[in-house]
Amino acid sequence: MTNDEAPRVAFQRSCFVILSSFVIRASSFFLICPTALQAADNISVLGNKPKWSVLEHYQETITHGEFAHLINDVYCTHGFAPDLIEINKKTARILMNRETQKFFTLRFAADEAADKHVPRLWRPVKSLPPAQPEKPLSGLKIALDPGHLGGKWAKMEERWFQVGDSKPVEEGDLTLRVARLLAPRLRGLGAKVSFVRNTNEPITPKRPDDFRELAKKILIKNPATAGQPRMGGEVLDPNDPEKEKTIRWQTEILFYRYSEIRRRAARVNFKLHPELVLCLHFNAEGWGDPNNPTLTDINHLHLLVNGSYLADELELDDERFEMIRRLLSRAYDEELPLADTIALAMDRETGLPPYQYPTTNTTTKVGASEYVYARNLLATRLYRCPVVYCEPYVMNSKDVFARIQAGDYEGTRNINGIERKSIFREYADSVTDGLVQYYSKARCDRKAWCQGMTASQPSLVNSTAAQAVAP
Numbered sequence: 274m275t276n277d278e279a280p281r282v283a284f285q286r287s288c289f290v291i292l293s294s295f296v297i298r299a300s301s302f303f304l305i306c307p308t309a310l311q312a313a314d315n316i317s318v319l320g321n322k323p324k325w326s327v328l329e330h331y332q333e334t335i336t337h338g339e340f341a342h343l344i345n346d347v348y349c350t351h352g353f354a355p356d357l358i359e360i361n362k363k364t365a366r367i368l369m370n371r372e373t374q375k376f377f378t379l380r381f382a383a384d385e386a387a388d389k390h391v392p393r394l395w396r397p398v399k400s401l402p403p404a405q406p407e408k409p410l411s412g413l414k415i416a417l418d419p420g421h422l423g424g425k426w427a428k429m430e431e432r433w434f435q436v437g438d439s440k441p442v443e444e445g446d447l448t449l450r451v452a453r454l455l456a457p458r459l460r461g462l463g464a465k466v467s468f469v470r471n472t473n474e475p476i477t478p479k480r481p482d483d484f485r486e487l488a489k490k491i492l493i494k495n496p497a498t499a500g501q502p503r504m505g506g507e508v509l510d511p512n513d514p515e516k517e518k519t520i521r522w523q524t525e526i527l528f529y530r531y532s533e534i535r536r537r538a539a540r541v542n543f544k545l546h547p548e549l550v551l552c553l554h555f556n557a558e559g560w561g562d563p564n565n566p567t568l569t570d571i572n573h574l575h576l577l578v579n580g581s582y583l584a585d586e587l588e589l590d591d592e593r594f595e596m597i598r599r600l601l602s603r604a605y606d607e608e609l610p611l612a613d614t615i616a617l618a619m620d621r622e623t624g625l626p627p628y629q630y631p632t633t634n635t636t637t638k639v640g641a642s643e644y645v646y647a648r649n650l651l652a653t654r655l656y657r658c659p660v661v662y663c664e665p666y667v668m669n670s671k672d673v674f675a676r677i678q679a680g681d682y683e684g685t686r687n688i689n690g691i692e693r694k695s696i697f698r699e700y701a702d703s704v705t706d707g708l709v710q711y712y713s714k715a716r717c718d719r720k721a722w723c724q725g726m727t728a729s730q731p732s733l734v735n736s737t738a739a740q741a742v743a744p
């Protein structure tokens with residue numbers, strides 16, 4: 274179990290999914306959105322009413338076989354109610370709204386050539402122009418999304434712990450540090466890099482108090498609180514096992530997770546228009562009391578792409594619509610090989626073993642690297658382009674904790690008896706290597722002048738890049 278999941282699991286089991294699991298899981302509790310208060314609407318938290326007519330643009334852009342494969346092997350691996358999606362020979366019928374019994378009908382393409390006409394704002398790698406070997410990312414728009422907020426928000430986000438008098442570990446600060454090291458590396462290779470967040474302040478203008486009424490409604494509707502939500506004190510006790518039943522805790526998560534990520538999505542989709550978003554995180558194992566955390570010997574790596582929707586999530590009209598739109602955009606065709614390639618580069622550089630989720634209830638392993646899982650997270654669902662979500666390093670492992678305490682530095686230092694790069698540079702270098710490998714292969718195979726790139730590769734980033742493109 275990732276730390277992300279840990280705090281919420283007990284409460285989840287006791288009710289019908291409240292604010293579902295961790296790693297910023299997307300959904301899901303049934304709630305009538307206050308901005309769309311129509312009896313028949315069945316929308317996720319702070320979600321928007323779906324515009325099904327948008328899907329008309331995808332008519333005849335996907336074959337029956339490809340659609341069925343993506344539904345069965347990627348997006349709906351946990352099953353779904355039979356009336357939600359019905360795949361026929363020439364069409365698929367997708368439920369828009371159960372109360373009104375309205376359906377969207379998607380017509381399949383006769384052959385695979387039709388995928389040339391998929392409408393999207395991002396360019397798949399196969400349609401990018403060839404690039405010079407030393408600039409394999411030229412013209413590629415990459416948005417960096419450092420996970421969480423950090424700074425004064427880190428405790429509220431439950432992304433904070435401190436061992437004795439040592440410097441507190443705040444995930445939101447660590448991820449921003451990695452993003453700031455990654456950006457110049459990618460720009461040096463020709464990419465146009467933007468930040469979804471580049472400070473310790475939220476993107477959303479909302480604050481927890483803006484969500485008091487909504488938090489009350491959520492708790493009143495939830496059987497686990499028996500219609501009697503607790504107010505919560507001025508400061509939540511992080512060790513209170515019942516804190517999730519308080520209005521305060523609910524207002525906070527509505528602010529720092531749901532409102533913040535939806536706002537980031539608006540920035541990605543309407544302003545930045547990247548070809549790729551890299552969500553940067555550090556993982557953790559349950560650390561218990563943040564003021565007296567448990568350190569562990571466990572350390573691992575995994576990456577996530579969108580998919581593996583839960584049956585409850587598919588019941589929500591907006592999530593079902595967003596899933597189908599994402600499927601039809603063919604983001605998976607891009608993000609899976611990209612995630613696999615980055616994962617293997619991170620494996621080479623970090624030596625971390627693949628994380629194994631303790632259950633298959635929420636995730637589905639995909640790809641060939643052993644490191645990549647499909648999971649329905651808010652960011653991976655809402656950002657309308659390929660998204661690769663990185664979860665390296667267990668922050669409260671003894672090794673990673675020591676490396677975080679050592680901070681950023683050039684060259685290597687002896688940490689716990691081993692000469693190591695700064696953990697932040699190792700993270701940035703390994704992601705860069707993966708991108709170099711993926712885009713070099715795709716953009717240079719077509720050009721004769723790329724024949725010599727294996728020889729020139731070592732100057733790109735470091736020796737791992739050379740290894741990555743070696744025959």
Ligand SMILES: [Zn+2]
Nearest residue numbers: 420444554555
């Ligand atoms: Zn995180």
